[in-house]
Amino acid sequence: MNLYENIVNREEKISLIGLGYVGMPIAVAFAKKADVIGFDVNKQKTELYKSGIDPTKEVGNEVIKNTTVDFTSDEARLREAKFHIVAVPTPVKDDHTPDLTPVESASRTLGKNLTKGSIVVFESTVYPGVTEDICVPILEKESGLKCGVDFKVGYSPERINPGDKVHRLETIIKVVSGQDEETLDIIARVYELVVDAGVYKAASIKVAEAAKVIENSQRDINIAFMNELSIIFNKMEIDTKAVLEAAGTKWNFLNFSPGLVGGHCIGVDPYYLTYKAEQMGYHSQIILSGRKINDDMGKYIAESTVKKMIKANKQINGAKVAIFGITFKENTPDVRNTKVVDVIKELEEYGVDIKVVDPAADKEDLWREYRIKLCEIEDIKGMDAVIFAVPHDEFKAIQLENVKMMFGTTGYVNSEVMNEVAATSEFDIDIDRKDCVLMDIKGMFNRKEAEDTGFVYWRL
Template structure:
């Protein structure tokens, strides 16, 4: 995702208030790399640290392993990419952007945060401010990160080094809602840290700063942002399941209801990614540790986790009703990434749909122009096309609506498919009227 912006000119527009060697970004993934590049773009001297030597080699060569920043921006930046943890010691600010997944029991896994804290502690200089941007439960910055730094440094949080929390709000593949274009929540362990970090982030974030009253509020706010989306999507997903059982067109129902001025526009679909399926469990975990089990949040997760299976069942239903023998049927999954216009399949919910189809003996193949075919073949255990071919396909499961797919002539594709061809439009992005006089059986979830 390269751009032709003149970064030298951009730097000259901003006032740099900090001395050289002032920022180290720990963790150079989908969050850390854009942050490092943006601070560099603003004129700061930035070190980008990651323990993955292969990633560092790619970045030094001008290759963006995330695919979200773009090779040109990486190559033209002055970020010092390194796997040498000693680079941390010369930075006034350390920004931590490591993964915070959940374990098999759906409890928070903060081993990356703890490990990062220990690494920082081995190299931290007194007076440094450490800012966590990863999603955590309320209290984790003080409970997990601070002791990890203290344990390997011998320094005391609040006296010898300082803590802040400023949750990332980046949206992979969304150029309009990047680091500089979204209001930044900032918090610190005391008022002085808060003001210092506000000044730091104000110099790079154009959309403005929201000062949270304390770290725990900022931590909770990050979780709630995605919980709200999860619950809204869960509502329409449950509506979709209900409408499918009643032989009603879910999208027609939503379109009718949407004519009311205060109706919120959400559409059913598969919920994947690194945030929405994960963040609710951080609040659930901490809330239950403090004596309350948030049932609605849990039920929302249950519905969205069931949705891949429901999509699979609706596809099986369509195959049966069109006279196909399941064990002789071929379903082409169009789009394997977890969201449109990105290539990340690690948390794609379509995997659950594929497994449901395979349980009934359906032969599943996939196609996604954003995804490495070999990686997808290994992850989903299906054949993945290198070029889009509809020959011998019984049904198309339109799962992830990449922009490239919007121009596909599915009516023409139907002429290459088997008898009684089927198109399942998971997110309902296509126009049903186009297929009324077609041999294609069009259905949407």
């Protein structure tokens, strides 16, 4: 029997190295079909999983409580597995060059515990060549084994979209690759256990690495185009969202919208490709231009906020601004590389006092990464401007009248309570105020309704 059959018969185990937003859902999915060891160097994280808590909110506490994944931070347990999946982050440094520290460290840890007959599959996003040129030598050095003889490697780029309940591991075609045909076949069959959409066998490991890195580069460029259009149309006093809705009636118009581009993928992956291109003597034109536009959007939004506040006769130094949402995208606790922080830093340069509300964000990560504390929505009162930066589902229930109250001394009151007491004098709700600045980054509200309600309204 080969390794695939041994896994199906539960005679061999699968290990997941890295239990974050990508690795943990993969471990849980495989645990329905095989014996799985879930390893992470963060003992606090593995203890949370053991206690039935899902800090990523990707699968939920109930699923974690019932999964058979054997969570551990003991690296020696990796010796029990023969099929290893490495799913650790691949960030960039401050100078936008690849930071391969996590994947190199994971390779060292796995190498120390690698046994003969194993297959190692990397899922981390990298530039073409990292698996074979950087990771394999580390595995060989630490294990004393020979790649291609004692163990085999492959690459299968992760495509999980954090916070997305529709496009999941099971429903997205999985690209797989292996160093030889036999390895490729085993890797494909193993992933077919959990991927209902099926697998696509890439021609080589480098092809699979390249395919992944261009997926997010393509999205980054398209969003950069939308952001540039937004800048242009705002100067023309044309509503960008209205333009895109009109253009979107054509069958082949691509459905992208302007916004802040952060997170661990779209805002990072293009730099991996351009870094490798520079090494080969080619300086990127389009990719880096798109990156610059997207990286500058936080500053642009902050400056636009200040201009609208001046238009509303606000004193900028000492002004109070509430920001709703600080995660890198909606409906996820993930704050890694969030570009909302760029908006905050720029506004603070003007002497603005910032309050941040986000019921989804991971408070500990937010404090550790950015030294930012969250406020409760009830604390938002006496504001000079309100910025809706991330369209969490929780925020979509907020009505324009609720927002208006955030500018008064009473502060936010939900619609149900407000309707009950609107006739009393207990609440400060001056609907006729014309100095309330509402910055709606993702177009959550209706422009006409916002302007009719008396807001100084702006959106990308």
